[in-house]
Amino acid sequence: MTTMISVSGLTKDFVLHxxxxxxxxxxxxxxxxxxxxxxxxxxxxxxxxKSTLLRSLYANYKPGSGHIRVAHRGxxxxxxxxxxxxxxxxxxxxxGYVSQFLRVIPxxxxxxxxxxxxxxxxxxxxxxxxxxxxxxxxxxxPERLWSIAPATFSGGEQQRVNIARGFxxxxxxxxxxxPTASLDAANRQVVVDLILxxxxxxxxxxxIFHDAEVREAxxxxxxxxxxxxxxxx
Amino acid sequence: MSAVQxxxxxxxxxxxxxxxxxxxxxxxxxxxxxxxxGYQVPFGGREMPLAYGWGTGGIQVTASVIGPDDTLKVIDxxxxxxxxxxxxxxxxSRVAGVETxxxxxxxxIIQTRHxxxxxxxxxxxxxxxxxPQPEPLRSLEPRETETRKMHGYAEYGLMHVRLYEDIARYxxxxxxxxxxxxxxxxxxxxxxxxxxxxxxxxxGNPAIQLFGAGREKRIYAxxxxxxxxxxxxxxHPFEPQTWDESCALCGADNSYLDEVVLDDHxxxxxxxxxxxxCEDRRAKGHRGELGADPAALAFARTADEGEAQ
Amino acid sequence: xxxxxxxxxxxERRPLLKVNKLTKHYGDHIGCEDVSFTVYPGEVxxxxxxxxxxKSTLLNVLSAQMPPTSGAVEYDLSAKGLRxxxxxxxxxxxxxxxxxxxxxxxxPRDGLRMNVSAGGxxxxxxxxxxxxxxxxxxREGLDWMAKVELDTxxxxxxxxxxxxxxxxRLQIARNLVTRPRLVFMDEPTGGLDVSVQARLxxxxxxxxxxxxxxAIIVTHDLxxxxxxxxxxxxxxxxxxxxxxxxxxxxxxxxxxxxxLLVSSVLQV
Ligand SMILES: Nc1ncnc2c1ncn2[C@@H]1O[C@H](COP(=O)(O)OP(=O)(O)OP(=O)(O)O)[C@@H](O)[C@H]1O
Ligand SMILES: Nc1ncnc2c1ncn2[C@@H]1O[C@H](COP(=O)(O)OP(=O)(O)OP(=O)(O)O)[C@@H](O)[C@H]1O
Ligand SMILES: [Mg+2]
Ligand SMILES: [Mg+2]
Ligand SMILES: [Zn+2]
Numbered sequence: 015m016t017t018m019i020s021v022s023g024l025t026k027d028f029v030l031h032x033x034x035x036x037x038x039x040x041x042x043x044x045x046x047x048x049x050x051x052x053x054x055x056x057x058x059x060x061x062x063x064k065s066t067l068l069r070s071l072y073a074n075y076k077p078g079s080g081h082i083r084v085a086h087r088g089x090x091x092x093x094x095x096x097x098x099x100x101x102x103x104x105x106x107x108x109x110g111y112v113s114q115f116l117r118v119i120p121x122x123x124x125x126x127x128x129x130x131x132x133x134x135x136x137x138x139x140x141x142x143x144x145x146x147x148x149x150x151x152x153x154x155x156p157e158r159l160w161s162i163a164p165a166t167f168s169g170g171e172q173q174r175v176n177i178a179r180g181f182x183x184x185x186x187x188x189x190x191x192x193p194t195a196s197l198d199a200a201n202r203q204v205v206v207d208l209i210l211x212x213x214x215x216x217x218x219x220x221x222i223f224h225d226a227e228v229r230e231a232x233x234x235x236x237x238x239x240x241x242x243x244x245x246x247x
Numbered sequence: 248m249s250a251v252q253x254x255x256x257x258x259x260x261x262x263x264x265x266x267x268x269x270x271x272x273x274x275x276x277x278x279x280x281x282x283x284x285g286y287q288v289p290f291g292g293r294e295m296p297l298a299y300g301w302g303t304g305g306i307q308v309t310a311s312v313i314g315p316d317d318t319l320k321v322i323d324x325x326x327x328x329x330x331x332x333x334x335x336x337x338x339x340s341r342v343a344g345v346e347t348x349x350x351x352x353x354x355x356i357i358q359t360r361h362x363x364x365x366x367x368x369x370x371x372x373x374x375x376x377x378x379p380q381p382e383p384l385r386s387l388e389p390r391e392t393e394t395r396k397m398h399g400y401a402e403y404g405l406m407h408v409r410l411y412e413d414i415a416r417y418x419x420x421x422x423x424x425x426x427x428x429x430x431x432x433x434x435x436x437x438x439x440x441x442x443x444x445x446x447x448x449x450x451g452n453p454a455i456q457l458f459g460a461g462r463e464k465r466i467y468a469x470x471x472x473x474x475x476x477x478x479x480x481x482x483h484p485f486e487p488q489t490w491d492e493s494c495a496l497c498g499a500d501n502s503y504l505d506e507v508v509l510d511d512h513x514x515x516x517x518x519x520x521x522x523x524x525c526e527d528r529r530a531k532g533h534r535g536e537l538g539a540d541p542a543a544l545a546f547a548r549t550a551d552e553g554e555a556q
Numbered sequence: 557x558x559x560x561x562x563x564x565x566x567x568e569r570r571p572l573l574k575v576n577k578l579t580k581h582y583g584d585h586i587g588c589e590d591v592s593f594t595v596y597p598g599e600v601x602x603x604x605x606x607x608x609x610x611k612s613t614l615l616n617v618l619s620a621q622m623p624p625t626s627g628a629v630e631y632d633l634s635a636k637g638l639r640x641x642x643x644x645x646x647x648x649x650x651x652x653x654x655x656x657x658x659x660x661x662x663x664p665r666d667g668l669r670m671n672v673s674a675g676g677x678x679x680x681x682x683x684x685x686x687x688x689x690x691x692x693x694x695r696e697g698l699d700w701m702a703k704v705e706l707d708t709x710x711x712x713x714x715x716x717x718x719x720x721x722x723x724x725r726l727q728i729a730r731n732l733v734t735r736p737r738l739v740f741m742d743e744p745t746g747g748l749d750v751s752v753q754a755r756l757x758x759x760x761x762x763x764x765x766x767x768x769x770x771a772i773i774v775t776h777d778l779x780x781x782x783x784x785x786x787x788x789x790x791x792x793x794x795x796x797x798x799x800x801x802x803x804x805x806x807x808x809x810x811x812x813x814x815x816l817l818v819s820s821v822l823q824v
Contacts, residue, residue, distance in 0.1 A: 028808075029810070030815070031811075031812030031815050031816070032812070032815050032816055032819050069807070069808075073801065073804065074801075074803050074804060074807050074808065075804070075807065075808040076800070076804055076808050076810070098786065098787045098800060098801045099569065099596050099599060099786070101801055102786055102801070117782075119758070119761075119783065120754035120755070120757065120758055120783075121754065121755060121758045122758065387669070387671075387672070396646070396650070399647075400646070400647035400650060402647075402650065402654075402684065404654075404680060404681070404682075404683040404684025404685070404686075405680065405683075405684070407683040407688070408669075408672055408676045408679065408680050408683055411675070411676050411679055411683065411690065411693060412672060412673055412676050414690050415673055415675055415676065415694075415711075415712050416673075416712065480688050480689060480690040481688050481689045481690075482689055482690050482691050483690050
């Protein structure tokens, strides 16, 4: 099976200079491999570093040492070494990320928020918007909201727009941070279906799922972040 | 000139009022101006016994190029007999003892305020313009350092911005005087406040055209037979003024006309602004609608007089 | 790790602007010091930092409005390749600034001709490069006013009758009309009220993406860079103390000053 993500020797501490230089060690010498079509669930108690690892996989956080290699257009790119523009390329083409909360862009309507990642990689506008409409429909966002900027949406609506945005393209790698956290059962099931479909297409998924049902439905294995905590922590 | 010959000018002054050193300096600037057509050459001007606005720049240029055997003509908006024209003519008769004339053909030097004579000029003649503001870009760009660079690098887009503004506001290029020109395909130049009617006369003219700005201390020139093109847009080409009327006195239909109010009841007539041209035509027997009316004739003269400045 | 994939030879890209050890001193005083970075086509770079940290100084030197004390700024002059902009002749540099570059000033008065109509302001750069057809200039003017969401019926009004936000949008149109490859902006949203700012930002974001323009934007507003910039440089006392992807720098700041900057605003 083809490896899509390969993490080795990853160490991350936070140094809080505004608080007298307090050091928060999160994990050390962490290794992880994720294959095509596999869904790995990051596991551990609150504050154990699940989101920190996930964000590192998206190059949103900068680890202190180690390597994060991701498959990008038939090549490996080490995100800990890559130039910023390379990271932008990787994010555009190869790695999708659904954050816990939608970052609202003023004045951009929901439909456009969802369609944008597809347009950015050159998908024709009508095709991108058609996909966006399909996803918004599946995720039960009423059509009257599509042309409105999501700033005024409820938490759950915003989260579903965020999920639609993450699934509008077929990223080979998808990172999901509690995608079902604020969703009702019906919508949770839609997200589970979307994840299963993505797996079937061969997408490598790393996610954080607090909901045990969801976890059981989608995860192939659990990855214990606490296993890499420094003893000092 | 032989030493025994009696001076014909008021010897309280040096010939042509300016001292020789000043004249030499101004001549050097003139030579440079002729060598670089349209380029504004700075010169160290002298204070003249006249207020700015009375043509001190033109007078200094004339004083520097005039010789005792030259014949001088002075016009103000086309007229030989306004206060301004008369006093400049008198000034040079006194300080240079030169002959003066009203006939364009007879003059060696023609100093002008705001017109080019209608009669064609010939080789050997010098037309000296009085210039109040030499910088065509000034109203758009107040910084001298910047306009100097614009000339240096021929960055003249801004001038078209002014013409654009005209069309946007009036539907056509409404600039009717000081209409900007490109000289010799290189320098943007203000032709002084002559009407745009006169612009085509600058093109390829056999005479030397010299421009003197007294307050700004700049001299520029158009040597004989130089290309002088009025700026325009492809879809709004340059057009000189035209009149439906012809001159009421001499009947000319190809001259620049002034409107003269005759009475309080809206009565008016159009007459040549070039008074010598008009008189010359009448002397040759041409007559306009009111050409036989001596009252109209007198009227035209006083109207010009009142308009000086 | 799979053997089918070679390691990391991501295709080289051709830099648009290369800044090397750029330093500007004002007498003994440091404006900016030892700044190096590269801008690629279509990239948006944000510069943030406290007042007096050297942001405007850096921008003014980069955009050739001021000579550096030392260091080099190289720009890709398509045909001629990368050239140090300070070795260009002045007319070459001025031409660059009127065509391939744009400068959006914080104060619209510095970037607009206040006594020339909106249409004339937009058309100026076109006329400067030889446009001589009034009808076409007019069309471009209307087109660009619409693009920056200005009421096209005001094409003949002077900018002094416009609000601050409208003036700023006009300034943007005036700069983008020649489709520059690189735009410098110093606090483009400064002095505008929040709703106007948001609209302007969204507009800028759309234009920059649509036209593939690279931009260097100085601001003190982290929300602005979050929205517009791919990359971020944090300046303090004339030095770049931290640089990287915008979200990296804002979400995982390493330098004490960046942490302070990020923690002092609520949520960006
Ligand atoms: N940007 C940051 N700056 C400083 N410290 C951080 C930052 N992000 C996370 N941390 C710290 O790193 C540790 C791990 O946090 P993280 O958010 O990764 O936990 P988590 O496992 O996702 O927890 P939860 O289940 O509550 O979301 C915590 O101590 C947190 O305070
Ligand atoms: N022309 C100048 N002469 C002397 N010192 C200057 C000059 N311009 C700027 N400085 C100084 O250089 C430093 C950097 O100024 P600069 O204008 O680049 O700051 P800035 O980061 O843009 O600040 P702000 O956010 O307040 O606009 C400041 O200490 C300033 O006082
Ligand atoms: Mg978390
Ligand atoms: Mg500043
Ligand atoms: Zn007549």
